[in-house]
Amino acid sequence: MLQVKNLTFSYDKSPVLQNLSFEVAQGDHFAIIGESGSGKSTLLKLLYGTYDLDEGQLFWKDQEILGPKHNLIIGPEYMKYVAQEFDLMPFTTAAENVGEFLSNFYPEKKKERTQELLKVVELEEVANTKVKLLSGGQKQRVAIARAIAKKPEILLLDEPFSHIDNFKKQSLRRSLFAYLKEKNITCIVATHDKEDVISFSDDMIVIHDAQIMAQGSPEALYKDPKNKLVASFFNEFNMIDGELVYAHQLKVVPKSKLKVIVQKSYYKGSYYLIEGLLNDSKVFFEHKSAFEKGTAIYIEKE
Numbered sequence: 001m002l003q004v005k006n007l008t009f010s011y012d013k014s015p016v017l018q019n020l021s022f023e024v025a026q027g028d029h030f031a032i033i034g035e036s037g038s039g040k041s042t043l044l045k046l047l048y049g050t051y052d053l054d055e056g057q058l059f060w061k062d063q064e065i066l067g068p069k070h071n072l073i074i075g076p077e078y079m080k081y082v083a084q085e086f087d088l089m090p091f092t093t094a095a096e097n098v099g100e101f102l103s104n105f106y107p108e109k110k111k112e113r114t115q116e117l118l119k120v121v122e123l124e125e126v127a128n129t130k131v132k133l134l135s136g137g138q139k140q141r142v143a144i145a146r147a148i149a150k151k152p153e154i155l156l157l158d159e160p161f162s163h164i165d166n167f168k169k170q171s172l173r174r175s176l177f178a179y180l181k182e183k184n185i186t187c188i189v190a191t192h193d194k195e196d197v198i199s200f201s202d203d204m205i206v207i208h209d210a211q212i213m214a215q216g217s218p219e220a221l222y223k224d225p226k227n228k229l230v231a232s233f234f235n236e237f238n239m240i241d242g243e244l245v246y247a248h249q250l251k252v253v254p255k256s257k258l259k260v261i262v263q264k265s266y267y268k269g270s271y272y273l274i275e276g277l278l279n280d281s282k283v284f285f286e287h288k289s290a291f292e293k294g295t296a297i298y299i300e301k302e
């Protein structure tokens, strides 16, 4: 179990994070979300022991995670951290980068393990390409494979798929998170992308104003987002009569008390997102087809 107890941290005067407490069970996948600059990366760095806390304590099992005042080497050996800027060896191949920390004592085993890791991050085809020739997304995947090579107990991922194209992202997410679950590796991910969280995290926190604004499973927070910031992470939403309603929860009906004048229809593939005016306020809802600008329609909550 990872325990964060009353963590407070500031780079200079005002705290970036104030009095945060939470726990992550071993093997769980935990997500940290929040607006840009809210302190997600800072929190990951603190979990890794990069800085000393102003106040509070961090524990993995019974062991305290301590900062540079107490350690010559940053980062406990049971933990790996994949930062937004990855630290690779550019003049060696993807396979050599991944295998760098594996023992040379059993060359066959090392080869097998490197192959397995390259498969998890779907990079088998560039195994023998020098890292400097790889794309940003391929480098990001090499960095992830390198981090899991020696099966850490905890893996910290900062925006892990930010450089990876949409074609690859979906299958890579499934492959990586399934592998981590299978190996019981605790994973903490800081992200802007709901797709990294919604199907994969057991628990999540939302950081706002240096504090935890919400915590729960993605499903619990999605169904009952409590406030606009949490809802906006998941989907387009509206405030109707003081109630928070996602765009997909509104449907078009023959008559209701919610009359909307359509402004624009955005093609979204399997549906259209319709932007309309409801009593002069913007409203968004989903519909299977587009509407002409100016059409008057009625909507209601499902």
Ligand SMILES: Nc1ncnc2c1ncn2[C@@H]1O[C@H](COP(=O)(O)OP(=O)(O)OP(=O)(O)O)[C@@H](O)[C@H]1O
Residues within 6 Å of the ligand: 011, 012, 016, 034, 035, 036, 037, 038, 039, 040, 041, 042, 043
């Ligand atoms: N090394 C540093 N020295 C001083 N201030 C810093 C440092 N690193 C980050 N900050 C500040 O701390 C705050 C939190 O930054 P952090 O990078 O943790 O946010 P974030 O939520 O990860 O942002 P993003 O989503 O944009 O990556 C920001 O106001 C940032 O300017």
